[in-house]
Amino acid sequence: ITLFFFFVLYHLCSKLQKNIFNLSQLNHQPGKPTVAQVKRLVSQVNRERLWYSHLRPILTERQPGSRGSQAVRKHIFSKLDSLSAGWSVEVDSFISETPHGPVSFSNVLAVLDPMAPRRLLLACHYDSKFIPSDPSDPQKVFVGASDSAVPCAMMLELVTALDPHLKKHKQVTLQLVFFDGGEAFEQWSQTDSLYGSRHLADSMSRIPHPPGSEQSTLLNAVDLLVLLDLIGAPDPMFVNHFENTARWFDRLVAAEKRLHNLGLLSSHPKEQTYFMKDINMGPVEDDHIPFLQRGVPVLHIIATPFPSFLHTLDDTADKVHSHTVENLTKVLVVFLAEYLRL
């Protein structure tokens, strides 16, 4: 009976703790930037820089463990290094069994204030899928522009545009995650996919946070995971996937409308073009799953229906609509400024 009692008590405590954690997320109030602030923030987004300085070096084959993968990591390090906000960057490397034998994977993690009580995670996967080239055109390789070179470049542009505002440490800090091994080597399955995100969610659930804590972990400190995927094709649609983060999806809808009405978006015909709250496209398996399963609130920003060229050699830069990417980056600038109260 005693043992049983302790068992019940233990579960009650962990439940209680989970609720406290969720409450802090629910109570988080976004800031309200003025029109002048919005104009200033958004004017920092630079389409040329996004395209040439951030995106172009990622448009290469970058399968886990490859030289291309290493080159893309170097590119991410050097971009983050050139900023003044003071990013702590680390590589989370591990080896996992795959249908192609053991492979070395490396997630890239960058956080502004490792000691902050709470974190907003902004993530995408940087690996490219194994897609054989066409024997008639062996020079043409799979570069996964929308999947997910563009989201990675958008993340770099976001932190570059917001750099002067990110220096001051806050209660909620920003962490960037560039997942490795998002793609399956062969057929998508529980074991052949999401290598990097499964590894990171597991390791964050074992790291005490604040350091030395016996009750809470780094994973408990994650307020919200914002995952970007399949972005770049013209006329994308993004829908809300989770009820518990619907109010954050509403912020995206509001930011798109606000920027449209201020005349700050280009090639943007209607005030609500991208973010559609009341359409249900069903869930999509992606790098958020290992976090979702552990109770982390998720905002999944993925184009649905998927781009027509998904997982084909045609997922290339010339299919990417640069104005759409710029507009979405501006919407996310406003979202981050509100969330982080910049």
Ligand SMILES: [Zn+2]
């Ligand atoms: Zn993919």
